[in-house]
Structure formats: structure tokens, C-alpha cells
Amino acid sequence: MGSAFDPFVTVTEEPAVVNSPPPLSNLTQEELKKIAAYKAVEFVESGMVIGLGTGSTAKHAVARISELLREGKLKDIVGIPTSTTTHEQAVSLGIPLSDLDSHPVVDLSIDGADEVDPALNLVKGRGGSLLREKMIEGASKKFVVIVDESKLVKYIGGSGLAVPVEVVPFCCDFTRGKLEELFREAGCVAKLRMKIGSNGGDATPAVTDNGNYVVDLYLERDIGDLEVASEKILRFPGVVEHGMFLGMATTLIVAGKFGVTVKDRFG
Numbered sequence: 435m436g437s438a439f440d441p442f443v444t445v446t447e448e449p450a451v452v453n454s455p456p457p458l459s460n461l462t463q464e465e466l467k468k469i470a471a472y473k474a475v476e477f478v479e480s481g482m483v484i485g486l487g488t489g490s491t492a493k494h495a496v497a498r499i500s501e502l503l504r505e506g507k508l509k510d511i512v513g514i515p516t517s518t519t520t521h522e523q524a525v526s527l528g529i530p531l532s533d534l535d536s537h538p539v540v541d542l543s544i545d546g547a548d549e550v551d552p553a554l555n556l557v558k559g560r561g562g563s564l565l566r567e568k569m570i571e572g573a574s575k576k577f578v579v580i581v582d583e584s585k586l587v588k589y590i591g592g593s594g595l596a597v598p599v600e601v602v603p604f605c606c607d608f609t610r611g612k613l614e615e616l617f618r619e620a621g622c623v624a625k626l627r628m629k630i631g632s633n634g635g636d637a638t639p640a641v642t643d644n645g646n647y648v649v650d651l652y653l654e655r656d657i658g659d660l661e662v663a664s665e666k667i668l669r670f671p672g673v674v675e676h677g678m679f680l681g682m683a684t685t686l687i688v689a690g691k692f693g694v695t696v697k698d699r700f701g
């Protein structure tokens with residue numbers, strides 16, 4: 435970790451008087467992600483079915499689980515990967531894997547997020563894995579979200595990054611236009627997510643693990659009631675799922691310059 439400080443110091447608020455640098459202020463964003471991920475893996479117990487998240491934060495949790503399995507500190511873990519990327523990582527690390535068909539109840543999922551609001555609502559899917567993530571994390575008894583402090587927002591869409599929506603490829607521009615229209619009052623600009631062509635080739639639509647496309651909703655203002663917004667998005671037949679994860683996270687772990695904060699939705 436490259437730091438003399440205990441990364442697992444848990445704080446709930448900033449100290450009133452700060453005469454010395456905050457304990458984790460010298461760490462990079464990558465190191466903070468790793469700290470949050472390692473803290474989440476403390477919730478993993480032998481015999482559990484674990485939802486394995488996707489992204490640069492979740493990959494540290496997957497690596498940590500495999501480390502503890504190799505050391506014999508965890509036993510009989512079954513992982514359910516939320517993307518082909520995580521599937522490949524877990525296979526390469528020797529984590530036993532399954533799926534929701536065989537294990538419909540997941541004990542615990544650990545995953546990152548693009549945004550977290552004060553009520554623990556999330557935006558996910560900048561990595562394009564939102565559908566499988568929502569299926570697996572929605573089937574989990576406990577869903578631990580791991581982020582560095584840059585992901586905390588006052589309202590969903592507040593980071594200036596997009597709220598992703600997975601759509602079927604058929605007439606995707608029609609669906610894109612409908613989604614933009616839906617949130618016009620919030621200054622929405624909806625863009626089909628493109629992937630840069632290899633070897634200087636033309637950009638093509640980014641394709642999800644499920645063979646779908648992604649429309650990114652860029653919002654200028656708060657869209658208000660998120661449950662209402664969710665229902666409206668899902669009403670379009672061309673929409674498969676959106677990246678707002680409402681009321682799903684049970685625990686939030688944030689690593690920031692002042693330490694690690696663990697917030698329980700029900701605690």
C-alpha cells in the first residue's frame with residue numbers, strides 16, 4: 435500500500451481540529467479503492483455465495499478473496515461474476531464460480547459505483563455491466579458498495595457523468611431520442627455510447643455482455659423522484675435496464691483522505 439498508516443482506521447466524521455495531515459491524504463485514488471475493497475472483503479465468510487463486482491475498485495476485492503482462499507483463511511466460496519471481465523479475472527485467480535441459475539440466493543455482493551447519493555442510491559454501469567450487476571446484486575442478501583470519496587454526490591447525475599441505460603440495438607436512436615425527451619426539463623443530453631475503432635477505424639456502438647447498446651444520459655439538473663424516473667425509463671420497450679440502483683445497497687464503504695467510513699443503510 436506504500437503507507438505507514440493503518441488503512442483500516444474507521445472514522446465517521448472529520449476531526450474538529452486538524453493539526454496534522456489527514457491519515458490517508460498521501461494515498462492515490464487507486465490505493466483508496468484498494469483499501470475500500472479490502473475492508474469489504476472482511477464481510478466475506480467461508481461457505482458464502484459471493485457476487486463479484488466489475489470495475490477498477492471491485493477487481494481489488496476479487497483479488498483479495500482469491501488471496502484469502504489461497505491462504506486457507508476462506509473456504510468453500512462460490513463466486514458469481516457480474517461481467518465477462520470479472521469472470522476472466524476470477525477464473526485466472528482460481529475462484530470457484532457459479533451463476534444465478536444454480537445459486538439463486540447470493541449471500542453478499544461487493545461492487546463499485548460511479549455515483550452514490552446521501553440515501554445510498556447509486557449510479558452504475560460506466561463499465562457497461564449494469565444489467566448483470568443489477569440481477570446479481572438484486573438477488574443478494576447484503577450488497578456492499580465500495581468507493582473512493584470522489585464518487586459521493588449530492589444527487590444522482592450530480593457528478594456530470596452519465597446515467598447509463600442499456601437498450602436493444604434495434605432502432606436505438608429512436609430509444610435514445612425518447613430518453614432525452616423524457617428528461618428534457620433536467621437539461622438531458624442522451625448519447626449512444628461509442629467504442630473507438632481499433633487501428634484508427636470508425637467508432638462503433640459499445641456492445642454489452644448481453645449484446646445490447648448503452649445510451650448515456652447526461653443531466654444538467656436533479657431529476658427529482660428517482661423511483662418515478664426509473665419507472666418512466668423502464669416503460670420504453672427498447673429499454674432493457676438502467677444504471678440507477680435504488681434502495682439496493684445495504685452497506686457503503688468509502689475510502690477517503692480521512693480514513694475509511696462504513697455506513698450501514700439499516701444501522
Ligand SMILES: O=C(CO)[C@H](O)[C@H](O)COP(=O)(O)O
Nearest residue numbers: 489490491546558559561563
Ligand atoms: O458499474 C460498474 C461497471 O458497470 C462499476 O462498478 C462502476 O463503473 C465503478 O467502476 P470503478 O470502480 O472502475 O470506478
